Amino acid sequence: MSFIIGIRNQIFRLFYRLARPLIFLMDPENAHYTLKRVGVFLGSNPVTRGLTTLLFDYGHKSLNIKVDGIEYRNPVGLSAGFDKDGELTSIYPSLGFGLAELGSFTGEVCPGNPGKRLFRMVKSRSIVVWYGLNNFGAEKISERLANVDFGRLRVGINAAKSNVTPEFDLQDSIRDYLKTMTLFKDIGDYYTINISCPNTQDGEPFVDPDNLDALLTAVNEKIRPISSKPIYLKLAADLSIKEIDIIIDGVLKHKLEGVVLTNLAKPESNSEHIAAEYPTNQGLLPKGKGAMSGLPLQRISTNVIRHVYRRTRGQITIVGVGGVFNAKDAYEKITSGASLLHMITTMIFDGPQNINEINRGLVKLLKADGFNSIEEAVGSRNPLPQLRDHQVFPKEADKKVA
Numbered sequence: 001m002s003f004i005i006g007i008r009n010q011i012f013r014l015f016y017r018l019a020r021p022l023i024f025l026m027d028p029e030n031a032h033y034t035l036k037r038v039g040v041f042l043g044s045n046p047v048t049r050g051l052t053t054l055l056f057d058y059g060h061k062s063l064n065i066k067v068d069g070i071e072y073r074n075p076v077g078l079s080a081g082f083d084k085d086g087e088l089t090s091i092y093p094s095l096g097f098g099l100a101e102l103g104s105f106t107g108e109v110c111p112g113n114p115g116k117r118l119f120r121m122v123k124s125r126s127i128v129v130w131y132g133l134n135n136f137g138a139e140k141i142s143e144r145l146a147n148v149d150f151g152r153l154r155v156g157i158n159a160a161k162s163n164v165t166p167e168f169d170l171q172d173s174i175r176d177y178l179k180t181m182t183l184f185k186d187i188g189d190y191y192t193i194n195i196s197c198p199n200t201q202d203g204e205p206f207v208d209p210d211n212l213d214a215l216l217t218a219v220n221e222k223i224r225p226i227s228s229k230p231i232y233l234k235l236a237a238d239l240s241i242k243e244i245d246i247i248i249d250g251v252l253k254h255k256l257e258g259v260v261l262t263n264l265a266k267p268e269s270n271s272e273h274i275a276a277e278y279p280t281n282q283g284l285l286p287k288g289k290g291a292m293s294g295l296p297l298q299r300i301s302t303n304v305i306r307h308v309y310r311r312t313r314g315q316i317t318i319v320g321v322g323g324v325f326n327a328k329d330a331y332e333k334i335t336s337g338a339s340l341l342h343m344i345t346t347m348i349f350d351g352p353q354n355i356n357e358i359n360r361g362l363v364k365l366l367k368a369d370g371f372n373s374i375e376e377a378v379g380s381r382n383p384l385p386q387l388r389d390h391q392v393f394p395k396e397a398d399k400k401v402a
């Protein structure tokens, strides 16, 4: 059976290689909307859904994983930003995804940034994003999703702060996050709080520890009593180790279940892309705007995963994201400490069959290492440093007090 699926995937890979130059002739944002329309159609009725399942799906019991009490049929997820209005949930399981993170959703309707705001860097295998959180707003989207049955798909709700003004007001911003999270309290399986969008008018104010403390205090006060969903925090790619550690201390202090590592990479300090390809260097985007997905982010996000896994001693959930193009990339993030994965760029560069190809490859890699499940592989190539006698990990300290 696996052999037939392998041939099926090779055929689709070839088709996609032939179709890609045509897709890449389209403006990237138009291509995004066109592919979304195709997805909406494929998900709209049982016949096209069944056909898509036959052609793209794959399942194996070693891929099943339970994270924070939620059972996923596989750890491969769609990352936030592809489905900004949550319109394609009925097709993702047929494409082989175990989970999809929808959004980012914001409290207010957001038109996003003006002008051209999506670019391809083909040689760098990356998408430059300058969207600025465009979405129809939490009210409208939550109303539409309220009674949707997501079936086998596990769904993350990514909440960001509305990008509508350059002025930062702490209490308004907190209210904005709470509004979205409250409206989605009964929708989906987990929340992600996105404090790391690189394309907003007021920057990333929740990297500041006091602001983050105020946000997470409010989330615990207002959201925990109305929703039992796990809450994750999505971090930027370009933070210093010191900044990461301060944020992680906040995550531990406020007992969030985990983190999503990481968001897009800014070009200024990134040497992993071909600079001449960046739209700013072609006069297509003002300096300081936009950030990169894909390959320029791959090594950086894995390093952040490795660091956070060791610092938290594997005691919080890590969702790994950034430049996953094949099973080897996915396995590297898992063995570094990630329990779940998100991806977008590989679908654009390699085609949708790559989702099940990654799952299939993971099964082989698990077997080669003698593991029976993803869970066993998490962090297996990132051994934890020994604790000295005087060192106590915060969660272990909690347990001792209890």
Ligand SMILES: Cc1cc2nc3c(=O)[nH]c(=O)nc-3n(C[C@H](O)[C@H](O)[C@H](O)COP(=O)(O)O)c2cc1C
Binding pocket: 079, 080, 081, 082, 084, 103, 104, 118, 127, 129, 131, 133, 158, 194, 197, 234, 262, 263, 264, 292, 293, 294, 295, 297, 321, 322, 323, 324, 342, 343, 344, 345, 346
């Ligand atoms: C077109 C596009 C839009 C994105 N929009 C969002 C967003 O709204 N919220 C968010 O948290 N991340 C957003 N991201 C970042 C992705 O979720 C992900 O962190 C990043 O693309 C790295 O994964 P990849 O290399 O597999 O694409 C966006 C990425 C892309 C390519």
